[in-house]
Amino acid sequence: MKKLLLATAMSSSLTQDSIYLLFRIHVGLSIALGAGWSKLVNLSATTEWDKLLTHPNTLGAPDWFVQQVANLGFTFPSPYLWAALAVWGEFMGGLLVAAGLFTRLAAAQLAMQFLVLAFFWYEKPEFLLGMYYQQLLFWAFVLLSSLGGGRFSLDNWLGKRRPLVVAGSWKAGALTAVLSCLTLVCAQAQRLTEPNAVTRADLQPLLQPGWQGTLTYRDYQNQQLVTLPTQLNVVGSTPQELTLNYTYLEPSGKTVKGIDHLRVQGAGSQLSWDGLVMQVQSKQQLPQRTLRLVLVGEEQDDNRPATIRRTVLLAERQYSVRKEVRFQGDTTFLLRNEYQFQR
Numbered sequence: 001m002k003k004l005l006l007a008t009a010m011s012s013s014l015t016q017d018s019i020y021l022l023f024r025i026h027v028g029l030s031i032a033l034g035a036g037w038s039k040l041v042n043l044s045a046t047t048e049w050d051k052l053l054t055h056p057n058t059l060g061a062p063d064w065f066v067q068q069v070a071n072l073g074f075t076f077p078s079p080y081l082w083a084a085l086a087v088w089g090e091f092m093g094g095l096l097v098a099a100g101l102f103t104r105l106a107a108a109q110l111a112m113q114f115l116v117l118a119f120f121w122y123e124k125p126e127f128l129l130g131m132y133y134q135q136l137l138f139w140a141f142v143l144l145s146s147l148g149g150g151r152f153s154l155d156n157w158l159g160k161r162r163p164l165v166v167a168g169s170w171k172a173g174a175l176t177a178v179l180s181c182l183t184l185v186c187a188q189a190q191r192l193t194e195p196n197a198v199t200r201a202d203l204q205p206l207l208q209p210g211w212q213g214t215l216t217y218r219d220y221q222n223q224q225l226v227t228l229p230t231q232l233n234v235v236g237s238t239p240q241e242l243t244l245n246y247t248y249l250e251p252s253g254k255t256v257k258g259i260d261h262l263r264v265q266g267a268g269s270q271l272s273w274d275g276l277v278m279q280v281q282s283k284q285q286l287p288q289r290t291l292r293l294v295l296v297g298e299e300q301d302d303n304r305p306a307t308i309r310r311t312v313l314l315a316e317r318q319y320s321v322r323k324e325v326r327f328q329g330d331t332t333f334l335l336r337n338e339y340q341f342q343r
Contacts, residue, residue, distance in 0.1 A: 024103070069082045075197060080201070104145045104148050107141045114141060200242075207236055211232035214339070228249060262274075281309075291312070
């Protein structure tokens with residue numbers, strides 16, 4: 001166990017070992033502070049030194065990162081758990097790499113994280129030939145997990161300066177490669193078996209301000225479609241509930257307010273929409289990081305029993321909801337209303 005945790009490879013050149021030390025410190029601290037700690041304290045830039053030094057009571061994975069994790073398919077048992085593990089893994093793993101303590105173990109878990117980022121999160125991954133920093137960091141951590149902390153590391157000092165030869169370090173590198181491949185396979189399998197479960201993280205983009213758009217609805221009196229300019233402001237009422245506040249501008253110039261309440265329930269298999277419990281019929285990730293949900297429920301519409309279907313498209317800057325109604329005895333759905341927003 002000691003060899004596994006503290007083993008390190010050294011060259012015969014102090015110059016090479018010194019350069020490797022600078023490389024290890026740079027990679028470790030840049031990940032610990034720029035990626036891990038910046039997420040924990042919700043930095044907008046790594047130059048906000050006041051937040052880097054102290055920012056009490058706010059340590060935790062930010063909502064936007066939880067959304068990214070959920071979009072990658074890591075939803076069981078919770079995207080919040082995976083997001084927290086990833087953020088603390090970046091922060092603590094980066095510090096351990098910089099210090100040269102348990103370097104191979106810390107670098108191996110970071111290599112697995114950046115494997116996912118480089119080949120799943122990145123929009124157009126290119127193995128080996130792709131020039132983007134996620135893949136560069138992946139290979140950097142593969143290298144660190146293979147060589148360990150080097151001559152100038154706590155691993156070497158704790159190991160009583162009994163270095164393993166470079167030739168023996170292939171085992172750690174091979175282990176990292178195997179673990180990375182397993183992570184790749186598990187992530188793919190999770191995507192294929194992911195249930196149609198909605199999480200609060202899926203709806204997180206709605207909380208961004210500045211939604212402007214329209215409401216188009218069917219007037220049942222004359223069957224005409226009416227379009228009203230509409231503004232949307234969304235508030236997170238509870239950890240599982242969102243309140244959608246609408247402001248409509250009528251043709252007369254009068255403004256009217258409206259509210260919808262959305263609540264995730266049934267472990268994400270159901271969504272309560274203003275009191276109507278709707279089943280999640282399908283959940284898809286479309287191009288441009290757009291989430292598509294199809295929800296189905298039963299209620300009265302125009303005082304008649306009907307099946308309600310809502311089709312939701314949600315991205316960072318686009319949101320639409322198409323509500324369709326199929327009355328009892330009918331075979332086709334009729335457009336009831338449609339919201340379309342951009343910001």
